[in-house]
Amino acid sequence: MLPAVTATRYVTPLREGGSLPGLMEADDLGTYVVKWRAAGQGVKVLVAEVVCGELARALSLPVPALVTVDVAPELAVGEPDVEVQELLQRSAGVNLGLDYLPGALDFEAGADGVAPELAGRVLWFDALVGNVDRSWRNPNMLFWHGRLQLIDHGATLTFHHHWPGAAAAVARPYDATQHALVDCSPDVRAADAALAARVTRPLLEQVLRQVPDDWLDGPAPDDAPDAVRARYVDQLLARLAARDAWLPPLVAAAAEGGSRRRAPRGENRPSWLGPPPPAGMNQR
Numbered sequence: 001m002l003p004a005v006t007a008t009r010y011v012t013p014l015r016e017g018g019s020l021p022g023l024m025e026a027d028d029l030g031t032y033v034v035k036w037r038a039a040g041q042g043v044k045v046l047v048a049e050v051v052c053g054e055l056a057r058a059l060s061l062p063v064p065a066l067v068t069v070d071v072a073p074e075l076a077v078g079e080p081d082v083e084v085q086e087l088l089q090r091s092a093g094v095n096l097g098l099d100y101l102p103g104a105l106d107f108e109a110g111a112d113g114v115a116p117e118l119a120g121r122v123l124w125f126d127a128l129v130g131n132v133d134r135s136w137r138n139p140n141m142l143f144w145h146g147r148l149q150l151i152d153h154g155a156t157l158t159f160h161h162h163w164p165g166a167a168a169a170v171a172r173p174y175d176a177t178q179h180a181l182v183d184c185s186p187d188v189r190a191a192d193a194a195l196a197a198r199v200t201r202p203l204l205e206q207v208l209r210q211v212p213d214d215w216l217d218g219p220a221p222d223d224a225p226d227a228v229r230a231r232y233v234d235q236l237l238a239r240l241a242a243r244d245a246w247l248p249p250l251v252a253a254a255a256e257g258g259s260r261r262r263a264p265r266g267e268n269r270p271s272w273l274g275p276p277p278p279a280g281m282n283q284r
């Protein structure tokens with residue numbers, strides 16, 4: 001199981017996040033970014049965070065430490081924003097905490113480089129888990145002490161939002177054209193050679209054991225937590241085994257880079273703005 005801590009103080013909401021994650025202090029003297037069980041996206045987002053966070057960690061990808069955070073509703077009283085206060089109250093009980101990385105800088109696609117080897121591993125991993133939330137617009141990566149950190153895995157494993165359609169997701173190609181690292185010459189073949197053999201049934205079972213029973217919700221309302229865990233394990237193993245379907249297009253997308261995403265300069269310029277200024281001029 002993940003380490004369990006108890007929240008002792010609500011510090012502030014993190015306004016950047018769509019799900020209004022909160023900063024909290026806990027009884028282990030740690031500070032955590034807390035993702036709420038009652039947030040609009042639902043508790044499955046927390047399952048995805050744990051499964052992908054712990055799978056990434058097992059594959060030596062850098063992710064902040066995860067804990068479960070027991071939150072008492074009384075902690076909401078200091079929060080002036082009513083929306084946040086209600087969210088916190090409705091989330092009483094077990095929530096997800098990520099170790100807060102103070103002073104971390106947001107990754108900026110285009111400005112920040114990542115080595116092809118690491119970029120390839122991140123791209124391969126995101127394709128395996130179907131991460132639709134690591135685009136150049138919203139990279140969900142931080143630099144902390146000069147090292148890349150992957151965060152925000154809530155928008156992965158999207159098959160669990162509709163179990164009857166899960167089989168159709170197994171071989172679905174991954175759209176990497178908007179990925180934040182597709183311009184970094186990601187070495188996807190090397191990543192596949194290094195990582196695929198490490199994703200084993202025992203590893204996935206160990207990862208799924210970290211998810212609290214209470215958050216697991218399977219195809220049928222009365223599915224036992226371990227039966228739901230087995231569904232995730234089988235789905236991820238099937239996805240891994242279907243690499244013939246998704247790996248070649250991923251390699252091709254990585255080779256092509258993100259060149260297609262940028263419109264030629266001036267192409268989306270409204271006519272009333274007149275012709276574009278000469279290249280090299282600061283446009284702000």
Ligand SMILES: Nc1ncnc2c1ncn2[C@@H]1O[C@H](COP(=O)(O)OP(=O)(O)OP(=O)(O)O)[C@@H](O)[C@H]1O
Nearest residue numbers: 014016017018019020033064098099100101104152
């Ligand atoms: N562990 C952390 N340490 C420091 N800052 C963090 C951490 N986790 C998240 N943040 C900051 O908070 C922001 C929001 O976090 P995150 O992306 O996980 O939330 P979200 O609500 O899922 O966001 P989104 O709007 O992308 O759906 C991040 O962009 C980052 O700036």
Ligand SMILES: [Mg+2]
Nearest residue numbers: 017138140152
């Ligand atoms: Mg985010």
